[in-house]
Amino acid sequence: MMASKRMSPKRRRLWLLVGSLSVLGVAAALVLTALDDSLVFFYSPTQVAEKKPGPERRFRLGGLVETGSVKRSADSQEVYFRITDLKGTIDVTYRGLLPDLFREGQGVIAEGSLTSAGLFIAREVLAKHDENYMPPEVAKALKDAGRWKEGEAKK
């Protein structure tokens, strides 16, 4: 462990360099693997139809909660609804407490994954901040679908 009792400044710097590089190397490796596995993409229903993310892939789905689509199971703990960007539509199921601002016709972001049958199982429905607020991702998705103004008018 102790190579020599006294270490020259040069060797000390070498030690420091080796130490720093190994820590940073480990950190970089961790970061790269984590980015690969845990990056959560945002898709609109139209993009889901194009990109077809696999069943294990977790992603965020954003759009409007389609008016008239919200149904609850008998014990009212499971909620079914459809998320739309007014061009494409995806069926969603969610088990849990919905955020306070979840409303038909409002913007919403759900995180989860698709089943092979194309049903989106939401693990999380994200709470948004006020009634007039439209998540920028959703606004962009609606604009991309060319339906932005209509989305506004529907509210």
Next chain:
Amino acid sequence: MIPELGHFALILALAVAVVQATLPLVGASRGDVRLMMLGRTAALTQAFLVVLAFGALTQCYVTSDFSVANVVANSHSAKPLIYKISGVWGNHEGSMLLWALILSLFGAAVAIFGDNLPDSLRSRVLSVQAAIGIGFLAFLLFTSNPFERLSPVPLDGNGLNPLLQDPGLAFHPPILYLGYVGLSVTFSFAIAALLEGRVDPAWARWVRPWTLAAWCFLTLGIALGSWWAYYILGWGGFWFWDPVENASLMPWLAATALLHSAIVVEKRDALKSWTVLLAILAFSLSLLGTFLVRSGVLTSVHAFAQDPARGLFILCFLLGVTGGGLALYAWRAPTLQPGGLFQPISREGALILNNLLLCTLAATVLLGTLYPLFLDLVTGNKVSVGPPFFNATFVPICAPLFAALAVGPFLGWKRAEIGPALLRLRIAFAVSIVAAIVAAVAIDGRATLAALAFGFGVWLIMASLSEFVGRVRRGRLSTMPRAAIGMTISHAALGVVVLGCVGTGAWNTELIRTVKAGERISFLGYELTLDKVEALRGANYIADRATLSVTVGGKPYTTLTPERRMFITPRRQVAETSIHTNLLRDLYATLGEGDATQGWVIRLYLNPLAPWIWLGAAMCAFGGFVSLSDRRLRIGAPRRTRPMAQPAE
């Protein structure tokens, strides 16, 4: 009248700041005492004027003066007084004014308590402080004037975001800002030292109280924010790796590193250039946090500003401060004298390891926070980097940090042996191993990383205790400096926080049930009965309140009353959770949607050790304050050992 006075005071403050940023600097380089003394007067005047402006805005809020646009947008006459006051900083303009206020108060504090500083250093510090002040005052006056009038005058205001109408959050911004802005003083000291071309133990001792105070407030501010998220968002979590949370965590990590590296400068006259760099980076990170939060590039409760001009201004300011600071560093740092030598296994070595790991942590958080912005700019893909990323990067890097943190205080300066240090930690080590095994078997039923993390928490506490007991045994308690006591408290407190995080994060239990009045839920030995759900009226909201009576083994235990509040202006629903704590665990209930016929959705959590997160954080800050009361910082008029070196031209 009052708003105009406030506006005028702000303009005067800007003018004073311009004087303060230039003349004392000229005085310091020419050795002109009169110009240098001007810095003090200017700092006090500037602080007085900004206090006046802030007072004027507060007055407008308290009296609900709806001729002021800012009051209309963020206040309402029916709001309770405390939220009228907290509404002052619950919006973009007001929070920037609060920032400017605290900045100028810190400047005034340096002017008042800086008696022991050499005139030239104090003048330069005050000038740099004023230069930052110019940026913020100009930002206020040119892009975000809080005193803008509105005509015609509306009858009432739009109200404050209900999520912010909460006692925990009312004081979160001022305390967090004391931390963010406190780092500006450290930054100013670093720039002043670069200008003087001199960093020595005396400098480190002068900087220490400011860094320590900023760090304490930052700790408290982050803890308050996390506590608020825990009980208001109703998800039972305490940290979401939200970009806004990350924005406060990064400066905290950098400030923690700075706190430790400054010790090496003070005691051993080494690591000087690195410490100056850290001081620049720590404040840059707190400015970056402000930019991310205020510019609207991130969406969150905190993102008030959606105006690109404001974002651009802060971005330019950030680039100016960081770029300027780093350029000055690149130019002047080579003139700093390298300090004392030491072996890798030594207190200095341990502190370097601490700095290395803390900075790596900060870099990881920075990467995770900025990566979505970067990817959006480059590819247009929208992504989010969430908890899985940080669990896979941040948490593993904490392990060596915690392992080393316990050993560091046992190592001597310059050269130490690792063997004896480990020997003195044998009891702490044994206890931690037992704790981890007990946690794995008894609590979890299987060996997991959570149990390992639990062991690390115990390790931190036990190691701090061992160190303390060691000192007491050697009869050094009476002469033990408060700084050392503070260190022991803060290090142990970190262990308490870790235990709280493991308990809440890994061993919590959640249950969602739909129940009607009179129905009963069994939850981990607690029997909860929904007695009733009643409607009630608050000052500016209407609410449904559920009454859940809790019994344990047939005996009445407690009553939980979660609410769902619907605020009137702005129309918004907020869940008010109800938490019963016995300091070992939280029983946590929120009320969801429902009605009398369908039943109500009730969400329950049992969060083991949850209170420890915030108790630990408070204890951590308390340790900082104990250290701040150290005698050597109070009287400390350290004499510089060598005559003043001429700054290299």
